[in-house]
Amino acid sequence: MQLAQTNYHRLILNMKKLLLFAITLGSFFSAHAQFGAPGFGGGAKKSTVTGKITATILDSLTKKPIDYATVSLVTAKDNKSVNGGVTDEKGKLSLQNISPDTYKLKIGFMGYKTKTVDVATTPAKPDQNIGVIYISPTANALADVEVTGTKAVIENKIDRMVYNAEADGTNAGGDATDVMRKVPMLSVDVDGNVQLRGGAVRVLINGKPSGTMASSVSDALKMIPAEQIKSVEVITSPSAKYDAEGSGGIINIITKKSNAQGVSGTVNAAVGTRQNNGAFNLTAKTGRLSVNTSLGTNLAYAQKSIVQFDNRTTYPNGLVNSTSQDGFSKWSREGYNGSFGLDYDFNAYNNVSSTIKYNGFSNGGPGSADYVINGQPFMNVSDMDMGFNNLDWNVDYKHTTKKEGEEFSISGQLSSGRNTTDFTNEIIGLFPARNNSNVGKNNEYTAQTDYTYPFSKSTILEVGAKGIFRNINSEFDESSQDFEYNQNVAAAYGVISFNLSKKLKFKGGVRSEYTQIDFNTQTSGLQKNDYFNVFPSAIISQTLKGNATLKLSYNRRVQRPSLTYLNPFLNNSDPLNVRQGRPDLAPELSDNFELGYSTFIKGSVINASVFYRRTGGVIESSVTTFQQGTATGSFTSYINVGTAQTYGANIFGSYNPKPKWTLMSNLGVNTYEVSNSQTGVSTGTFLNYNIFARSAYGFGAGYNFELFGVVNSPRRTYQGKTDAMVFYGASFKKDIMKKKGTIGVNVLNPFTRDLHIRTVNNSVTPTATLYQSTNIYYPLRSFGVNFSYSFGKLKFTEKKKIKNDDVKKDEQQGGMGGGIQQ
Known part of the structure; x- marks a missing residue:
């Protein structure tokens, strides 16, 4: 009751703050109207009509x-x-x-x-x-168009790099995880966790957040069929207009949902040995009204993953406790998503749109393992079922004026989600059978307003404000430690852009964010964690001869821990490998500097950059030991481990040795080093890298063949490392039905059934020394057949949506950190 009253008073206080800001913003607009700001009816009319x-x-x-x-x-x-x-x-x-x-x-x-x-x-x-x-x-470009008839796979735009997934035939039959692995500058591990140049990243869908990304980004990406993705935008230097989350930058996934005059749509289907996908998109527009809808599904077969585990704890007196495991899990996955949207133009200057989206999936299955604990054999039998569903509803209003570039918008978003984790396990002869479950509920409300005013063609002012109100509740079956969490974020920003000279451009701004947090468990009572941050950003762009551009940028960003990191639910689905979140985690803060160069040389694209990032309060998982009877288990939680300094470089190139042949490659390198003078943590400096290469060839008559390969280097943490990951694939497709349809085959890792990932952790404390080794054999090899068909004429359009870009996502497979989502 006390917590509810406190939250009520805080909500009233936040509403007063937002009302004060709205009055101030309204005064700003009113002043413009009085002094003749175009589009708001003020000032004397000109004598000459325009x-x-x-x-x-x-x-x-x-x-x-x-x-x-x-x-x-x-x-x-x-x-x-x-x-x-x-x-x-x-x-x-x-x-x-x-x-x-x-x-x-x-x-x-x-x-x-x-x-x-x-x-x-x-x-x-x-x-x-x-x-x-x-x-x-032109004559040179004409040959390319006649052969491929498709959009370039990679486009290097002013403030971002765009990967056009719909132009890449190797994506057919996969999901969003497969697409992300081929996007320049990104690295994706075996679980589907995404990093941008070694840093955490914020993933948006059509320019806005989605509840599907809340509990686990890796799970959410597996729910989106590759055929539903139009393009992926990689933004390494976001302006202050964007939410400040994501130390590495922002990834924006653009789907094929669109507005079109008349009726148009696409149908996609894929059947394979690893998973089945299906997607349907339909748009219709008549006059000023547009309607669009989409449906998608992802069905993964139950496949056996082999898990081997070795845990040795050495004590100062020389005593050694050891636990080894050799087992498997046989998991399947079912995912569904659908959306419905309306868009209406009242006139040339006023537009309203609304979209409702539903996502849901379930995964899990049985598992078995043979344990050897201090030389004694035991057997573990387990079963797990996890489910997640989320509903997002957006309403957006946009007003433009006769002054080109002037725009005012108001947006609202409701997101409501629920997920469940249920498991049973028994170590026969050691621990009795146990059952446990966790139910997480989330309600999130967002209000946002933005205004853009162009003083001239080159001088543009952008201002805005935003409020996010979150309430999360996590219920545990086996304990009285139910978790209630409230997080409110109030933000305001200002951005100005102008030309310093004919070829030298500047864009800079500042964003302020106040985060108010309180959480409650029945064992610890009410606790608070409030903080205020200011995030400046600036970018200078110089146009050089020969279509080249040189850019220098700086920005400060934040990485808040998501609820998976914070949830104190004790996940002991494996009784000797226990996980639990920490509500007292502080956010990561990073300062980012980047120097970039891009050019076009006779149809070839080259993009190169070097960067430096300093991150304070780095959040990583931490492994310790615990004793339960004669067995020694591992306990995994999260800590702010220290400060990281990262140096890196990235180079991307695309080249056409022949009109029918495209070669593409990306190389990214960055250092890993974390230190903390108070705890004595000093990891030393290590080099990480990721390599992507692609070759596509068009035979004419609608035949296309493509090969690709990905290499990710070993990944470091302050306690250990995960081995390198290599995978490769190919596809062959043929245009049919007057180029409105395609049919093809694709293959992934055809010569190796499993992707072997080995992780080693070491922990030294005054009371014990821990060595932990985990080997996972993940079944990655797959073969598939895919079909797609387009009807009508598609005309893509993007709408301004709310973007909640403020929390660090779970980096564990299957949302293992707990049962709640942001």
Whole structure:
């Protein structure tokens, strides 16, 4: 009762703070209106009427939109430039505030012939819609288009690198984990945990968070069929507009859900020896109303994973206790997801949209192990079942004005989730049979507002505020230690961008976040953990000769522990390998510096960067021992182990030795070193690396063949390391049904059934020395057949959504850290 009253008063206080901020923001808008800010009705009207020129730029061969095409508007009389811009991802262009006159519209894009179109506006008809303008590839680019007819797999844009998954045939039949393993700069371990250049990363779906990522990112990624993914954006230097979570950066997964005029959609299906996938997407648009829906499923067969474990504890008196295990687990997985969205344009300046999304999965299965404890044999029989479901509902309103680039938006999000963990186990002759379960419930409410005001074409101001209110409850069957957790985050930001010179650009800002936390267990009572942080960011970009760009950036970021890290639920599904979270963990704080270079040379792409990151309060798992009868077990929890300094570099290249042949490779290296003067932790410096290589060849007539390989180096922690991981695959596909469909086969690790991962941990304390070795043989080899079909004409569009980018995710397979989610 006391906790509920405290939470109520805090909620009222937070609402007052948000109301005060809203009043301040409203005053800002009101002041603009009084002094003639465009779009809000203030100031005297100009005597000369102005209008707009709109157009859509498409490829003349593929009829697909050309995004980021450069458009310049010049007067017909003296060729004086009066306006300009770039097309969006639908190829659309809108030039505002155009005075009546006769003009020439010049369209240019790398690899295409420059095209000029005459256009005129009059006082009687100030708005001119040119319609569709087709631009043609140059002679060199023409050969490529005729062979592949697809979008480039990798695009290097101004502030991010984009991996176009839909253009990569090797993804057919897999899930999102398989896709992420081939994205430049990312490394993915055997459990599906993702890192960006050795740092933690925030994963968004269509620019916003999802409850499916809350309990375990690795589990959530396995629920998304690869065929449902359009592209993956890698953002290494996010501005202050983004939530500050993710020391390594942000990954944004764009799905194929879209808005389209008329009716369009896709159907995908894959059957294989490891898993089955299915996905269906449908969009319909009539007039100002758009409707879209999607369904997906992921069904993994029950496969046997072999687990070998060796635990030796040596005491100062020379006594040695040993426990070894040789067993297996036979797990299966069933995942489902669906969404439904509405989008309505009231007019050219006001839009409202809403999306509801449901995700659910269950996995688990039986297991058995032979134990040898201090020379005595025993048998362990176990069974586990884990389930998770989550509902996300977004409502978004956006207002634009006649002033190009001015935008105001308000967004709200509700996320409600529930997950369960149920298990039984028995070590025959040593421990009696036991049952345990954990039920986690989460309710999360988010409100956000953003405003963008362009003082000029190059000087743009962005401001905004956000509030997140979370309530989580975790219920345990076998104890009275139920866990209640409340987390509220209030944030505000400001970003300014402008040109220092014609070729030198600057974008910088600051974000402030206040985090208010209280949690309660029946054994420890109410505890609090509040903190305030300021996150500056800045980036300077220099345009060089030959389409090259040089960028220097700095940002500060935070990595809050997720509820899996915090949950005190004692997971003893394996009685001699116990796990438990810690509610008192502090967040990680990191300062990031990066120098990047990118260029295009005769159709080839090169992107190189070097970086330095200093992270305080690094969160890692910590293994200690405990004694239960004659057996010695391992206890795994989490600690803020110390400060890490990371130096690294990344180079990505794409090259076409022949028009039909594409080679692509990425090499990333970074150091690992953690130290703590108070605890005496000093790991020394180690080198980590990850390598990705790909070769794709088009035979013509719709036939394509691709090979890829991934190498991830050993992964270090302050207590030990996990061995390197290598996997490889291939696919062959054929366009059918007038290129609206494809059919193909794919294979992963065909010559080795299992991926062998060995982890060794060492812990030395005044009371004991621990040596722990774990060998997992993960069944990775698979063969599959896939089919896809598209109907209608797809036109992708992105909508502004809420992004809750603020918590560190579980890095353990299957959400083993507990039964609650953020």
